[in-house]
C-alpha cells in the first residue's frame with residue numbers, strides 16, 4: 001500500500017468516526033427498544049443485566065483476539081465497550097450506585113470499572129451504610145471491598161453479608177497501585193503519612209525502608225487520607241484519582257510491596273443474575289459444632305464433585321457461647337446448573353447454618 005499523507009490519514013479517520021458514531025447511535029436506539037420490550041414484559045425493576053453485560057464484554061474480547069482484532073489490547077477494547085453499554089443503559093434506566101467513599105477511593109475506581117461512567121454514584125462512609133442504602137432502594141447497587149491479595153479480607157463486608165437480604169450480583173478485580181501523595185515536593189519534608197490500615201499493610205516494607213522516621217496515622221479511607229494531606233500537609237497513600245481530585249504531587253509511585261496487589265470488590269443488589277457459563281457462587285455456612293471433622297464434612301461434597309473452590313474464609317459467630325465460625329466459600333459454577341445444585345443441596349444438608357449469597361458472572365475486565 002502506498003504511504004498515506006497525514007491529511008489522507010485524517011480523512012480516513014474522519015470517515016471511520018462517521019461510521020463508528022452512526023453505529024453507536026443505532027446501538028443506543030436498539031437499547032431503547034430493549035427497554036420498551038422489558039417494560040412490555042412487565043419488568044418493573046431496573047434494566048441492568050450483569051450476565052448479558054459479561055457476555056457482551058467477553059464477545060468483544062474474543063473478537064479482538066480473532067482475525068480482525070488488534071492492535072488495541074483486549075482490556076482496552078472491553079473498557080470501550082463497557083462505556084458504550086453504560087451509556088446505552090443510562091437511556092434505558094439510569095442507575096444509582098453506592099460505594100465506600102469518599103471520592104477518590106479505590107472502591108470508586110472499582111464502581112466505575114464495573115458500571116462505566118454513565119451512572120450516578122453515592123459515596124458513603126461505611127460498608128454497613130452501603131448495604132442499608134441498597135436495601136432501602138436509595139441506591140440500585142452497592143460496591144464494597146471484600147478482599148485484598150496482601151491485606152486479607154474486609155471483615156465488615158463478610159459480617160454484613162451474613163444477615164443481608166441482598167444478593168451478590170457481580171465481582172470486580174482491581175489491580176491496586178499505591179502512590180505517596182503530598183502538597184510537599186520531597187519525601188524528606190513529610191512528617192506524617194495518612195492511610196487506611198489496609199494501605200499501610202500493603203506498603204509496609206517500602207515505608208520502613210524509605211519513611212522509617214515519619215509518623216503513621218490511620219484514617220478511614222484513602223480518599224480521606226488524600227483530603228487530610230491536601231488540607232493539613234503530610235502525605236497520603238492513595239490512588240491516582242485521589243491525586244487528581246485533591247491536586248496533590250506524586251512523591252513516589254507504585255509503592256505497594258507486591259506488584260500483583262489486587263483488591264476484589266463485590267456488587268450487591270436485589271437481582272440474581274442468570275448463568276453465563278463462567279460464574280462464581282458464594283455461600284456462607286456453619287458446621288455442626290462438637291462433631292469431629294465437621295468442616296471436612298461440609299466441604300467434602302465440593303471435592304467429590306471436583307468443583308473448583310476458589311476461596312474459603314472464616315469469621316467468628318458473634319455471641320456464640322462456644323467457638324463457632326461462619327465459613328465463606330466461593331466456587332466456580334452457577335447455582336442453577338445441575339452439578340452445582342446437587343453440591344449445594346449436600347452442603348446445605350451437612351450445615352448447621354447455610355445461605356447462598358449469590359451466583360454471578362466471573363469478573364471480565
Ligand SMILES: O=C(O)C(=O)C[C@]1(C(=O)O)C=C[C@@H](O)C=C1
Pocket residue numbers: 031034035047048049050052053056084085086088089092
Ligand atoms: O440486553 C439488554 O438487556 C440491554 O439492556 C442492553 C445492554 C447493552 O447495552 O448491551 C444494556 C444494559 C444491560 O445491562 C445489558 C445490555
